[in-house]
Amino acid sequence: METRNHEHATRFRLEGKFVAIALCWLLGNGCLFSWNSMLTIEDYYNHLFPKYHPTRVLPLVFQPFALGTLAILTYNEAKINTRCRNLTGYFVFFISSLLAPVLDLATSGKGGIGPYIGICIISGAFGVAGAHVQGGMIGDLSCMRSDFVQSFLAGLAASGVLTSALRLITKAAFESTKDGLRKGAIIFFAISVLFELLCLLVYAFLFPRLPIVKYYRSKAASEGSKTVSADLAAGGIEIQQSFGVAGDLKYAERLNNKELLFQNIDYALDTALIYVLTLSIFPGFLAEDTGSHSLGSWYALVLIAMFNGFDLIGRYIPLINNLKITSRRPLMIATISRFLLVPAFYFAAKYGDQGWMIMLVALLGLSNGYLTVCVLTAAPKGYKGPEQNALGNILVLCILVGSFLGVVLDWLWLIGKGP
Template sequence: MRGNNRRASCMTRERCIVRATSPGCTLPWWTFVLGADYFNFRYPMTHFLRLLPLVYLGPWLLVYCMFTALGRQYTSWARINIGLMISIFTLIVLPVMDGFFIKGDRGTTATFWVTIAVVALAGAGDAVAQGSLLGISSELPERFTHAYVCGSSFSGIFMFIVRVITKASLNSSPSGLRIGAIIYFSIGPLFLIGVLSLFAYVHYMPAMGYYDSLGLGNLDTVRLLVEDEATVTVEIAASAGIAAIAAGRSSPTQPLEYGPVLSRVKLLVIGVAITSLLSMTIFPGFLAETVHSKYLGSWYPILLIGTYVVFDFLGRFLTRHSTYDRQSTLFGASWARLLLLLFFVFSVFGYGPVKTPMVFTLTAVLGITNGFLIACFNILIPRCNPSNQAESAGIIMVTFMTLGSLIGAGLSWLWVLV
C-alpha cells in the first residue's frame, strides 16, 4: 500500500511538471498580448495587436510543420529546452531595446521591425516547445492533456497579474509607462528560467530510479501498459511515460497516418478550427483597439484581455471532472458560438452606460466557451484514435486550430471598417 501511495504521489508530481512547463511555452504570446497599452503608445496607427497574431502564428505553423516533417528524430527533451531558450532570448530583447535604443515617447521604424522580428522568432520557439509538449500529453492518459491545456492558459493569468501590478505601481506618464514596461518584459525571462529549472528537475526525481528499474524505456512500452491494466495500473504507466520522456528516451519514430485519423475526427477538427477562428477574430485586436472607454482609458484593453484570460482558464478547468465526448454536440457548439460575433457588432454601437458592461460580459462568454471547447477538443481528438496514431491526431488538431486562428486574425482587420 505504501508503495502504491508513493507511486501515485510521483505520478501527481510529474503531472504537475506538465502543468508547470506548458505556461512557459505560451508565456511569450501572453506577454505580448497583455502589453497592449505599451504597444499602442509606442507604435500608434500600426494596429500592432492586429498584426501580432499573424506575425506570431505564421512562423508558429511553419516551424511546427517543418519539425513534424524533419525533426521528429530529435528527443522531446531537446526540443522543449530549445524552444524555451528561444523564448527567453526574445523576451530579453524588448526591455533592452526600450532601455537603450528608444529615446523619445515613440518607437522608430527600426525598433518596430525589430519588435516584429522578435514576435516572429517567439512564435517559432513556441512551436518547437509547445508542439513537443502537446505530443507528450497526447500519448498519455487524458489527465496529462488536461494538465497541458490548463497550464498553457495559466501563463496568461500570471502575466495579467504582473501587468496590473507594474502599471498600477507607476504613474501614467510616458516615463512611468516606459519603466513599467521594462519591468514587465523583464519578469517573463525570469519565469522561463524557473520553468527550465523545473523541467530539468525531472531527471533527479526519486521516481526516475524506480521506473528505470522497471525497464520502461520507451513510449511503446508505456502504451502497452496503459492498455493492459492487468499488468500495471494506468497511473504507474503514465508516470513511467513522463519519466521516459524527461530522460530523452522518446519512442521510435512511428509513421504518421493522416487519412484514417482524419476520417474519425473530421467533425472535431472542423469544430476546433471554427472555435479558434471566432476567438481570434475578436481577440486581441477588437478588445485592444475597436472598443474604448473614456472612464478606464489605457486600462480598458488590459482589463478586457484579462477578463478573457481568466474565463478562458475557467473554461479549461471545467473539463477537469467531465468532458463532453459527443462529436456532433461539440461540432454544433462551435458553430452556434458564431452568434457571439453579432453581439460584439452590436456592442460597438451600444448605449453609453451599458456599453462597457456589455463588452465585459461578452468577453467573459467568449473566453469561457473558448477554453471549454478547446480543452474538450484537445482531450477527445487523441482519445478517438488508437494509441499508435495519437501523434498523427495531435498534429492534425494543431494544424486545423492554427489555420483557424490565422484566418480569424486576418478577418479581425475587418473591424477597422466598423
C-alpha cells in the first residue's frame, strides 16, 4: 500500500509539469504587462506632458505603492489567503489597464495637470497590484519547483519584450497618421486589458486544477502552511486527500521572517543591489539622457527593447547548469561588479555613439535577468513550505526596496543639466 501511494504521488508530482511551466510564464507576463505598457509608451506621455518628466515620475509613483503594499503583505503573509491575494492583484491590473484608455478618451488626449494626476493614480494602482501578484506568486511557486520560479521570472521579462515589440509595430503603423502616437497608445492599452483578463481567468480556473500544482500545495499544507487551503479547494481536493502526502496539519514551528532574513541576508542584498543599479538607469536615463542620434524618435524605444530582450535571454541562461551561479560569494561579487556600468553609461552618453549605448543596455538587461533568476531559484532551498513562501516574499520585498532606491537615484543623472 505504501509503495502504491508513493507511485501515485510521484505520478501526480510530474503530471501537468510542462503545462504548469507554460502557465507560470503567462502569469509572469500578466504581472508586469500593464506596467510595461505604461513605460513603453513613454514617447506618448513625454509628448503629452513635456514639463513633468513622466518617465521618471511614474516609476517614482509606482514604487512607494508597491513597496508599502508588499511590506504589509510580507509581514502578514502566513495568515493571508494566497488565492485571494493573487486574484485581487490580477483584478486590479485589469481595472487599472481599462481606466488608462478611458481617461485618455474622456480628456480627448489633452495634456495638463488633471490628466497627469490621473495617470499617476493609475501608476500607483499598478504598484498595489504588482505587490499582490509578484510577492504572492513567487512565494507560492517557491513551495513548488525552481523551474516554476524561473518560468515566472522569464514571463516577467517577456512582458517587456512583448510590449516593446508591440510598441515598435504600433509606432511604425501610425507614425505617418494624424494623432498617430495617441492611436497607438490606445491600442496598446486595449491589448493590455485583454491580456490581464486572460491571466485573471487562467489563475482562477485553470492553474489550481493542474495535478502537479495540487500536489505541491498539498505538500505545503502538510508542512504547516495556512495560505494554500483556498487554492486546494479551488483545485477540487481536500488537504487530507493530498495524493499520498502525509504530515501533521497543525501549524508546524517555523522560522520567523526576521530569522529567515538574517540567514539569507546576502541574497537579500543581492536582490536589492541588482535593482538599485537597473532602475537608476532604466527607463528614465535611457529615455531622456542619451542625446540625439540618427535613430531620432526611435532611439529610446530601441534602447528599451534591447534591455527587455536581453533581460529575457538572461533569465533563460541559468537553465544551463554549467552557466548558473549557485554559490553565495560569487553571486555577491557578480552583483557588486555590475556597478561598473554606472561610469560606463556616463561616458557612453557623453562621448560615445549609439552603438556603444546599445551594447551597454544589452549588458545591463542580460545581467539583470541572469542574476535575478540565480538568486531567486537558489535562495528558497532547504526550508519547509511555509518558510519558502515567506522567504520568497522577503526577497521580492528586497527587489522593490532596491527598485525604489533606483528610481530615486535616477534623478541624479539630471544634476547639471539645467531646466
